[in-house]
Amino acid sequence: MSRQRGAALLVVMMIMALMTAIAGNMASRLYTNYHRAENQLHFQQAYWFGNAVEGLAASVLRESLAGSETVNLSQAWAEPARTFPLDGGKVSGHLQDASACFNLNSLQLRGVKVGGATPYEVTVLRALVxxxxxxxxxxxxxxxxxxxxxxxxxxxxxxxxxxxxxxxSVQPAYVTADALLADVSEWRAVRGVNGDVFRRASPQLCALPSAELKVNVNTLTEKQAPLLSALFTSALPVEQAQQVIAQRPEAGWKSVAAFIDTLSLPEFDDAERERVVSYLSVTSEFFLLQADVQVASAQRHIQALLHYQDEGEVSIVRRQFGGMRERATDNKDQ
Structure with missing residues (x-):
């Protein structure tokens, strides 16, 4: 009889242990599912907050540029990154001129004869690199x-x-784009562009949805002096380019001609000046929004390219989402 009771007790204990294990597993899954749903909710909120930031950026552009004949760094859109509190998180971001760079897509050179003289855009990139x-x-x-x-x-x-x-012929094999680039990172695939060259030169480059090269001299920073020097095919030394940018009027130059008048380029003849002038501007159409959204533990980085038109209409050309600073590199200049 005692043996039967012992066996029954053992069976009961085994059943209890099994039930405890099942209950623990169910509780663990419930806890995981709860946090998964919570994270999904937070990421969804971060997504919508990101859309709101785009709307805010568009509004800032419209108010800053309305009635202005130039785009310059004294305007409200060019303020440093600002942080705004959210319910359970925060959002920070800033705008930058996406035209203060060398547009790689200008190398598409539509209509240029193959085998002819080296185009100006190629000469500028060669001087920059x-x-x-x-x-x-x-x-x-x-x-x-x-x-x-x-x-x-x-x-x-x-x-x-x-x-x-x-x-x-390389491993892995691939082919040329033969089309406009969507992102500067694609330039890394070009022959001769190694990691060091890309890291150092990419802050001066961009890939706009246009085959035109127009650089806004009003929004260049001193770090972009190499680009300004390259636009003059190195006839303007980098050190002199830095001085020109540092001495720029607070509200920028009113015209490209006013900018050219500040330069001392005895080696540049009138024909060369006219050629360079056609690639310079004091206005911009494209702006880059960089924003970080945090909701509880969810973090999301937003990068959006905005297109501003004269009538005040602002459209989103493209956007990229990712983890916090997912697209940032080890390059402190970026």
Whole structure:
């Protein structure tokens, strides 16, 4: 009889242990599902807050640029990053001029004859990259290969370029875009662009949804003096370019002609000046929004390209979402 009672007690204990294990597993799953749902809710809230930030940025642009004939760093849109409290979190962000850079997509050079004289855009990129590499040959390769990577044909425009045949021979193999780039990061795939070159030169570059090169001299910073120097094909030394930017009027130059008048370029003839002037501007159409949204433990980084038109209409050209500072690099300049 005692043996039967012992066996029954053992069975009961085993059942209790099994029930406890099942209950613990159920509680753990319930806890996980609860936090998963909570995180999904927070990320969804962060998404909508991100959309609200875009709306706020568009409003700031409209108010800042309404009735203004120039775009400059004294306007409200150019204020440093600001942080706003949210219910259970915060949001911070800032706008920057997306036209104060060398537009890689200008290398598409539609209508330019293959094998002709080196286009101005290629010359500028070669001068810009040349400031970050020791070998002038590498700068030539990168500039010409960049043109071949973006232009609409699959023909070598110059001897140092690279088309599909080159990229198909590497591992892993790929082909040229032969189209406008969507992001500067695509430039890393161009022949000759190694990690060091990309890290150092990319802050001076952009990939706008346009094949036009127009650099706003009113929004260049001293860190972008190499770009200003390159636009004058190095006839304007970087040190002099830094001085020009540092001495810029608070509200910027009223016109490109006013900017040109401040320069001392004895080696530049009138024809060269006229050529450079056509690539300079004191206004901008594209602006880049960088914002960080935090809701509880959910963090999201938003990068949006805004297009401002003269009539005050602001549209979102593209947006990218990711984790907090997902797109930031180790480069402190970025």
């Amino acid at each position: 040349g400031q970050y590499v020791e070998d002038s040959y590498q700068a030539d390769v990168i500039a010409q290969a960049s043109r071949d990577f973006i232009d609409e044909n699959n023909q070598l425009d110059q001897s140092l370029g690279a088309e599909d045949a080159h990229y198909e």
